[in-house]
Amino acid sequence: MSSNVMPLPVVQFVQRPSIVELGWGHPDPSLLPVEMMRRATEAALSRHGSDALQYGSIPGPGPLLEWLQARIAGQESRAPGTEELMVTAGASWALDAILSVVTDPGDTILVESPTYHLALRILQDRRLRLVPAPADADGLVVEVLEERVAALRREGRRPKALYTIPTFANPTGACLAEGRRRRLIELAAAEGLLILEDDVYRDLAYDGAAPPSLWSMAPPGVVARLGSFSKCLAPGLRLGWLTAGPDLVGQITGGGLLDSCGGINHYTALVVSAVCEGGDLDRQAERLREAYRPRREALCDALRGALPEGCRFEQPGGGFFVWISLPPGVDSEKLLPRAEAEGVSFLPGTRFHIDGGGRESLRLAFTLYPEAELVRAAALLAGAIRSHMRDRRSG
């Protein structure tokens, strides 16, 4: 038997005493749709009975695929055909599944920089050679990307894919400008570069609709777009979807793992299908936008009022995060222990880079706490930055 005396944890998040944990990009538990899941389970089991518990159809259960097709058709300029769509066990699983069929160890992959630190870990676990492509406030700088691709080609390396979050990026909140979207797609089509579009924040747009996805703008096969129910419904479900070219979808659905599994998360997919069909998904997304929009504003307003001169940030139009550029010389790794001592935490910018960049930046998530806590956290962070700067000058 286990020698533990403490019960083992249920969830991943660990709230430390007296720290506002702005490092975690997790949703506020009080907003998670417990009652919806109860209703949807009842609906799914009543409608599908034992079909909900049997080996599921490999691309995902029909009702969810059909709902996704209709929803995408309503939101975007094209809908995926049945061979361009599959249900996944979340965007991270989908990324890993795509890498398993598209890459070999040692292959070169371009990654937006900064980008989601745990996607970098998934890529690194596949032993890929990652080449950063810088992003600014308008997202990926496509001209620099072009130069990188050309430089790689001169070395005899052909990058197989680009990982990017063009819409409400993690960690910066930035959206790729529309002209850059077009230019990026042209480049990728010309170079045979597969764009891995991580598109999980689309439903959390706070200032009007999100920009069109790269997938919707591109010729078939150029973009694999990772969708997720984690941000607009609940992350513990481990459920998402993929829109991509028929070849790529077919390679994943035709592989041994899914032949053995059937649908990768079948039961949950049918329950979520009931959430979607009854309109609860759209209600939940709206509820989250209504909750997170004022949090974003409260945090950004408080930061604008409190941060010392030399700090910069853009208020994001959606998503979970605010990305702060610190004054020159202020190293966020060194700032972190002081900030935590004052009662606020964040993730240092270096986590989102593979080249040691990002020292003078940090990421805050505004989703986990109500406005008052965010305002308090902004003041604590500003105080920590000021103290740190004062110590550096006198040190």
Added chain:
Amino acid sequence: MSSNVMPLPVVQFVQRPSIVELGWGHPDPSLLPVEMMRRATEAALSRHGSDALQYGSIPGPGPLLEWLQARIAGQESRAPGTEELMVTAGASWALDAILSVVTDPGDTILVESPTYHLALRILQDRRLRLVPAPADADGLVVEVLEERVAALRREGRRPKALYTIPTFANPTGACLAEGRRRRLIELAAAEGLLILEDDVYRDLAYDGAAPPSLWSMAPPGVVARLGSFSKCLAPGLRLGWLTAGPDLVGQITGGGLLDSCGGINHYTALVVSAVCEGGDLDRQAERLREAYRPRREALCDALRGALPEGCRFEQPGGGFFVWISLPPGVDSEKLLPRAEAEGVSFLPGTRFHIDGGGRESLRLAFTLYPEAELVRAAALLAGAIRSHMRDRRSG
């Protein structure tokens, strides 16, 4: 929009008209625990609330891990420590996850032969070099395995792992004899060979308790044992567990994918935890044993009465399958179209081999249909074999 007029399928299984589909190793839908899942969802959401929907603890939610520890302690000679256990998204996912941390493309892996055909596909997708190790009615022939390992060593190849189903094997139903279990573990320990013990049929033992798992008999780190809720509860859940050495568990739980996901199938794991804790899992396993035991007997009795001379099979002590050796010269691939024309299907033995072996054998599953259908199917199969043999003689 999709051009489909037919709704997309919900489940993987396709019932063809007028064929008893004994090729599919799927459970009988009428035995799947719809009401249990309803009750368990209610219990899990009442107890855990939003924790059921948040990012889950990476090794799996505490309540399920603790239940598994206690259950394994009650059934086996040792219980896994907390660092030797994790919740998985099913045995197939676990196999793939282990391969991702243990192997590189080109590595040599030994596979029991015959073995689960879709595990072979998962292994092949990783571009591993598979070397068959023959099994007989007492499971893997360990002396031959020793010879294979020695022969590989002479070629400078060190096999990294052995994939085996020692208890109620798919496709043969065989159990590895206890002496062979000990000898296999000694060999693996001496050679640094990781045993991948696929142990998903353990709860479906029809003639008394299943033999001890290799994992329970071996020193820590020698065996990674794949458990599953697919056979004793429901396959659509995509949920299982892994007992293995702390290093291997730590490599999987410490990887980028789970860092990003949290628990790999968190919500379902908490619902299943409620199934387990209330005693429903044991009730469901008992219900399945009570249902499948007479099916096994009905099929085996009918086969004994009907099959032509030269056919052989062993009545399995558990699991899903009966493995039939056909008379010399009867090729099951050629038999299949005739059998389907007569109204019964099976999987040819070649599917379970990587070396072209198994031509004169076939697998039947006795789980999907009630006794009367199995009896009818046995007669149809016997008739097809007789016709096929007659045609060969006269052809």
